[in-house]
Each structure stands twice: as C-alpha cells, then as structure tokens.
Amino acid sequence: MADRLDQIEARLAAIERRLSALEASGPKGLPSDEETPTKAEAGEALGEESVSNAATHLGRVLLIFGGAYLLRAITDFGFLPTQAGIPLGTAYALMWLYLAYRFGATESRRVGAMLYGGVSVLLVLPILVEAVTHFKLLSGPASAAALAVFSAFALLVAVLRNLRSIAWLTTAGALGTAFVLLRSSGAALSFALVLVFLGMSSLWIVYQRQWKGLQWLGAMGANIGVALLAVLSIHEQWAVDPMASYYLGIALWCAYLLSFAVRSHVQGQDPGIFESVQAAFVSAIAFGAALYVARTGGAYMAVMGLAALVFGVAAYGLAFGRATRTARGRGFYFYSTLGMALIIGGSAVLFPPSAAAAAWSLMAVGMAWFSGRQEHVTLSLQCTILLISAGIASGALENTLHALIGDPTVQWPSLAVSQLLVAATAVACLFIPVAQRSDRWGRMAGLPQLVVLLLSVWIVGGQMVTVLAPLLAAVPGPSSDLGMLATLRTTVLAAAAVTLSLSSRYKRWPEARWLAYPVLVTVGVKLVFEDFPNGRPATLFIALALVGGALILVARLLPKRNNRPAEA
Incomplete structure (x- = not known):
C-alpha cells in the first residue's frame, strides 16, 4: 500500500513539473519571439516556393x-x-x-x-x-x-x-x-x-x-x-472559281450581321466599336466580291443589291424597335447608320443614278420628319448624308460647280428632273422641324441643318445660273458673253451671302453667320480674277453695286451677340 502511494505522489510531482514548464513557455501552440519568422524570411520562403513551382512546370513541359x-x-x-x-x-x-x-x-x-x-x-x-x-x-x-x-x-x-x-x-x-x-x-x-x-x-x-x-x-x-x-x-x-469568293463573301457578311443582331436583341448587349468596324469591313468585302464576279456576267450585283436593301430595311426595323429607340443607346446609332449605308449601297447597285438620287431625296425628307418626331439628331445627320448622296448621284453638285466656275465656251450643264427634285427636297428639309438639341452632340447638334442650308443655297444658286446663263450670256460657245456671265455668278453668290445672314437671325440656323462672310470673301476674290478681266463698265457697275449692297445688308442682318435669334 505504501509503495502504491509513493508511485501516485511521484506521478503528481511529474504532472506539476510539466504544468510549470507549460506556464513558463506561454500559451500552447504560439511560438516564442525567437521562433517567429521575419518578413524577409517569409518572402524568401515564398520566392523559393514560386521558383520551385515554375521549375516543376518547366520540367513537365520539357x-x-x-x-x-x-x-x-x-x-x-x-x-x-x-x-x-x-x-x-x-x-x-x-x-x-x-x-x-x-x-x-x-x-x-x-x-x-x-x-x-x-x-x-x-x-x-x-x-x-x-x-x-x-x-x-x-x-x-x-x-x-x-x-x-x-x-x-x-x-x-x-x-x-x-x-x-x-x-x-x-x-x-x-x-x-x-x-x-x-x-x-x-x-x-x-x-x-x-x-x-x-x-x-x-x-x-x-x-x-x-x-x-x-x-x-x-x-x-x-x-x-x-x-x-x-x-x-x-x-x-x-x-x-470566282463564284466561290462571291458566295463566301455573302456568307461572311450574313453571318456577322446576324450575329450582331442576336447579340443586341436577344442577349440585350449594345453593339460596340468592333461591331461597327467589322460591319463596314464585311460589307465592303461582300460588295467587292460581287463587283468582281459581275464582270463575268450574270445578275450577281443585282442579287447583292437586293440583299443589301433587305438588310438595310431590317436594320432600320431593329433601330426603330421600341426598346432600341427609347433606350437611345449605341444600338440605335449602330443599326440606323448601318441601315442607311446598306440602303444607299443597295439602291446604287439596283437603280440608275437618277432614280437612286430621287429615292434618297425622298428618304431624306422622311429622316428629317422622324428626327423632329423622335428627337434624334442622328436622323438629322442621316438626312444630310442622304441629300449629299443624292446631289452626287444626280449630278446636281457637279453641275453647280461647273455653272459657277466652269468654262462656258466648251459646254454647259443641263438640268434634269432628278436634280430639280434634289433641290426641292433640300429646301423642304430646311423647313421640317428636326432635332437640334442633344446632350451627346452638344453645340454640334445644329451642324446637320447648317450643312443642309449650305447645300440648298449651293444647288439652288447653281441651278439659277444654269437656267439664266444661256438667256443672258449666250452660253455655251465661243460667242459667250463672259462679262455678263461673271456678273450673273457674282449676283448669285452675293444673294447667297445675304440669304445666309438672314437665316442666321432664326433659331433654326444660328450657325449660318459663320458662312456669310466667307462667301463674301469668295465673291471678292472672284471679282479680282473673273469680273475685272472679263467685265465691261456696265457689267462691272452691276457687280460692284451688288457686292457693296451685299456687304451692307450682311452687316445689318447678322444678329448681334446680345440679340437672341427669332423662331423659324
């Protein structure tokens, strides 16, 4: 019994010694300060581990x-x-x-x-x-x-x-x-x-x-x-086979455009820069392949043009959908611009230039109306682009240039119905209320209407010279009265400066004041290089009187900075 008690006492003493040792060393599991690794040692260990992992992966690759x-x-x-x-x-x-x-x-x-x-x-x-x-x-x-x-x-x-x-x-x-x-x-x-x-x-x-x-x-x-x-x-x-590039170009074109439509209208994601750039590239590639194949005969360009019209109408349909139209996001700008470009390209392929110009002019009127109704400056810009395209296709811009600065002794332009239609629609678009305020566009929101105003003045003035020059200056031919023709051109340009200054008095075209004096400067240069060398005293009197009167009227008609433009 005594031996048993001695053993128990020895064990209790051993337990007490262990407890004392543990209490002296601190909480269990926490290393002492000497055992705590420094930051340098930790970083060195991490670096060694990274090198080891990289070496392992490299070894596996090798x-x-x-x-x-x-x-x-x-x-x-x-x-x-x-x-x-x-x-x-x-x-x-x-x-x-x-x-x-x-x-x-x-x-x-x-x-x-x-x-x-x-x-x-x-x-x-x-x-x-x-x-x-x-x-x-x-x-x-x-x-x-x-x-x-x-x-x-x-x-x-x-x-x-x-x-x-x-x-x-x-x-x-x-x-x-x-x-x-x-x-x-x-x-x-x-x-x-x-x-x-x-x-x-x-x-x-x-x-x-x-x-x-x-x-x-x-x-x-x-x-x-x-x-x-x-x-x-x-x-x-x-x-x-050239047909292979034709069909593959159309397949590439359709695949990307349909993918963009699914992305925007099914997945609900707006088109980005890539979609805009790639849509232009695939359209150019498809039209280029069709243009090359068309040289071998067949109706390949007609098929391409028809497809472009269908895609263009579909793009406008996507743009004018309620969700896309009211969101005013990138989807509307992307699809409306794509639709305009495809319709212009398709109709240029399918129709004669005069017919295409007439269609674009009427489409421009529609874009102007929709711009005011939907309050989209983008549609006003598209109206301007359509009018410029119509002016180029109909020959109105080229004929105006020839009428104002061309040589009358060789040939003289003639007016076509499509050119008159372009001039009429350009003037009509000036009086259709369009969107001219936008946070996105800022001060540039009125620029499309300013271009339409300049285009109208340019085309109408050129057509006036085209009609009146044969009556007053006996053009074309070697017997043309160059002095009278110079005076007629000066009259039209002076009237254009006055028209621009008068237009700047209205809220629709306040930026027109930027163009009035440049036109007068052009008239002054023209006096030196055309009127004085070719004019007679009578014609120079008329030209100088008109230019002087235009200078006075422009100075009086241009609104002062403290005067607000009137409503159109």
Missing part, C-alpha cells in the same frame, strides 16, 4: 516535348511507319489537351491545365503542317478539315474551363497554320472556310465568356481569307 521528339526519332529511323507515327504523335498531343480539360476543373491545377493545353496546340499544329508538306499524308482539304476539328476541340476546352490563354494560342496558331497550308497545298477555298470558322468561333467565344480582343484576331483572319480568295481567283495558277 518532358512532354521530349516524348514528342522521341516519337519523331522513332519514325525517322524507320522503327515506326510514317502512316502510324503521325497518328500516334497526334494522339499523344491530344492526350495533353484532354489532361488540360481534366485539370482545368480544379482551381489549384489551372496553371497546369493552361500549360498542357498550350503544349497540345504547339504539338498538333506542326504535326499537321509536316503531314502535308513533308510526309504528304494529307491533302489540302483533309488538312483543312483536321485543322478545323482540332481548333474546335481546343476552343471548346478553353470555353468550358475558362482558359483564355488557350483560346488565344489556338486562334493565333490556327490562323498562321491555315495561311501556311493554304500556300503550300493550294486549297484556297478549304482554308478560307477554316478562317471564316475561326472568325465566327472567336466572336461567339467572346460573347459567351465576355473576353476582350479575341474577336478582333478572328475577324482579321476571316476578312483576309475571303479577300485573299477573291484575289487568287484572278490568277490562273490558282484553281479558284
């Missing part, structure tokens, strides 16, 4: 490439037939793409997934090139199909695992491989299709994952591919 070179050596030495070596190498590369898919599902393994995916791309693309150029195992179309299939799988892995670097590497590598194989194999159409596929794939990947920039790379490849196909169809050494 081992993977080493395995690929081992397969190549076995094939080169004849231990493995070429027909088996190429598929085996491809399977070896695809295995790493599969591992990238597997590793990408785990956050801690994403770096490895990116490396494995990148290695797979860097292995497959050279194998594909050598299978065509060196080993002659694949034809051009077959290699294009293989490139498209591999690109699709690699891009799918990138999208599913959110591996942006793999998407960039795949797109860039596939584009470069496509151009290399296009040149070496001669299968221009097959690889142009691959480039279009890459362009559309990169676009929808960006739309799906909200990545930035990849769509530009894909679009550049697609645009160059279709344009290159059209260029190669000219050369006899390339067996490319």
Whole structure:
C-alpha cells in the first residue's frame, strides 16, 4: 500500500513539473519571439516556393516535348511507319489537351491545365503542317478539315474551363497554320472556310465568356481569307472559281450581321466599336466580291443589291424597335447608320443614278420628319448624308460647280428632273422641324441643318445660273458673253451671302453667320480674277453695286451677340 502511494505522489510531482514548464513557455501552440519568422524570411520562403513551382512546370513541359521528339526519332529511323507515327504523335498531343480539360476543373491545377493545353496546340499544329508538306499524308482539304476539328476541340476546352490563354494560342496558331497550308497545298477555298470558322468561333467565344480582343484576331483572319480568295481567283495558277469568293463573301457578311443582331436583341448587349468596324469591313468585302464576279456576267450585283436593301430595311426595323429607340443607346446609332449605308449601297447597285438620287431625296425628307418626331439628331445627320448622296448621284453638285466656275465656251450643264427634285427636297428639309438639341452632340447638334442650308443655297444658286446663263450670256460657245456671265455668278453668290445672314437671325440656323462672310470673301476674290478681266463698265457697275449692297445688308442682318435669334 505504501509503495502504491509513493508511485501516485511521484506521478503528481511529474504532472506539476510539466504544468510549470507549460506556464513558463506561454500559451500552447504560439511560438516564442525567437521562433517567429521575419518578413524577409517569409518572402524568401515564398520566392523559393514560386521558383520551385515554375521549375516543376518547366520540367513537365520539357518532358512532354521530349516524348514528342522521341516519337519523331522513332519514325525517322524507320522503327515506326510514317502512316502510324503521325497518328500516334497526334494522339499523344491530344492526350495533353484532354489532361488540360481534366485539370482545368480544379482551381489549384489551372496553371497546369493552361500549360498542357498550350503544349497540345504547339504539338498538333506542326504535326499537321509536316503531314502535308513533308510526309504528304494529307491533302489540302483533309488538312483543312483536321485543322478545323482540332481548333474546335481546343476552343471548346478553353470555353468550358475558362482558359483564355488557350483560346488565344489556338486562334493565333490556327490562323498562321491555315495561311501556311493554304500556300503550300493550294486549297484556297478549304482554308478560307477554316478562317471564316475561326472568325465566327472567336466572336461567339467572346460573347459567351465576355473576353476582350479575341474577336478582333478572328475577324482579321476571316476578312483576309475571303479577300485573299477573291484575289487568287484572278490568277490562273490558282484553281479558284470566282463564284466561290462571291458566295463566301455573302456568307461572311450574313453571318456577322446576324450575329450582331442576336447579340443586341436577344442577349440585350449594345453593339460596340468592333461591331461597327467589322460591319463596314464585311460589307465592303461582300460588295467587292460581287463587283468582281459581275464582270463575268450574270445578275450577281443585282442579287447583292437586293440583299443589301433587305438588310438595310431590317436594320432600320431593329433601330426603330421600341426598346432600341427609347433606350437611345449605341444600338440605335449602330443599326440606323448601318441601315442607311446598306440602303444607299443597295439602291446604287439596283437603280440608275437618277432614280437612286430621287429615292434618297425622298428618304431624306422622311429622316428629317422622324428626327423632329423622335428627337434624334442622328436622323438629322442621316438626312444630310442622304441629300449629299443624292446631289452626287444626280449630278446636281457637279453641275453647280461647273455653272459657277466652269468654262462656258466648251459646254454647259443641263438640268434634269432628278436634280430639280434634289433641290426641292433640300429646301423642304430646311423647313421640317428636326432635332437640334442633344446632350451627346452638344453645340454640334445644329451642324446637320447648317450643312443642309449650305447645300440648298449651293444647288439652288447653281441651278439659277444654269437656267439664266444661256438667256443672258449666250452660253455655251465661243460667242459667250463672259462679262455678263461673271456678273450673273457674282449676283448669285452675293444673294447667297445675304440669304445666309438672314437665316442666321432664326433659331433654326444660328450657325449660318459663320458662312456669310466667307462667301463674301469668295465673291471678292472672284471679282479680282473673273469680273475685272472679263467685265465691261456696265457689267462691272452691276457687280460692284451688288457686292457693296451685299456687304451692307450682311452687316445689318447678322444678329448681334446680345440679340437672341427669332423662331423659324
């Protein structure tokens, strides 16, 4: 019994010694100050860990490439037939793409997934090139199909695992491989299709994952591919049917425009800079391909023009939809501008210039009315663009230029109905209330109406000279009265300066005061170089009196800074 008690006392003493030791060393689990690592030591440990991880990944990459070179050596030495070596190498590369898919599902393994995916791309693309150029195992179309299939799988892995670097590497590598194989194999159409596929794939990947920039790379490849196909169809050494570039250009055009419509009206995202730039590029490529094919005969340009009109009307329909119209966002500006451009291009292809000019003039009146009703300055700008286009197509601007500064002894312009219609609609658009206030446009909101005013004065003045010059100056011909013609031109220009100064008194055209004195300066220069050399005392009296009177009237009619313009 005594021995038992002695053992218990010894154990209690040992427990007390341990408790005393623990109390002396502080709370359990907390290291002492001597044991706490410094910041420098922590940073050094972190750096060592990063270097270790990088070395590990680099070692894995080198081992993977080493395995690929081992397969190549076995094939080169004849231990493995070429027909088996190429598929085996491809399977070896695809295995790493599969591992990238597997590793990408785990956050801690994403770096490895990116490396494995990148290695797979860097292995497959050279194998594909050598299978065509060196080993002659694949034809051009077959290699294009293989490139498209591999690109699709690699891009799918990138999208599913959110591996942006793999998407960039795949797109860039596939584009470069496509151009290399296009040149070496001669299968221009097959690889142009691959480039279009890459362009559309990169676009929808960006739309799906909200990545930035990849769509530009894909679009550049697609645009160059279709344009290159059209260029190669000219050369006899390339067996490319011109119709192939025509249909592929239309397919590219339709695919991008429809994708933009789905993006904005189904996914609810406004078009951006890329959509605006690419819409212009694909439209130019499609019209260029159609223009080239049209030289061989057929109604290809008519089909293209009709398609442009249909797309233009559809674009205006998207722009004037309630959601797009009331939002006043980028969607309205994009689709309304696209619709105007396509309608101008389509009608220019389908109709004679005079008929197209008449249609654009009437359309300008409609745009002016809608501008005031919907309070969109953009539509006022489109009205101005349509009037300028109509003036060019009808010849009104060219005839006015000839009437005001041309040589009357050679020929003299004549008025056409379409030119009179352009002048009438330009004047009508001046008196249709349009939107002239906008936070987006600021002080430039009235600029479209100012251009319409200048255009109206220019065309109407030129047409007056065109009609009156044969009656008063006996033009055209060597017996033309150059002095009387100079006086007539001076009269019209002086009247234009007075009209501009009078217009500046109204709230619709306050900016017209900027143009009144420049017109008078032009009249003064004209007096020196035309009226004095060609005029007679009687004609010079009339010219000087009119210019002097115009100077006085302009000075009196221009509103002072403290006077507010009146309502139009």
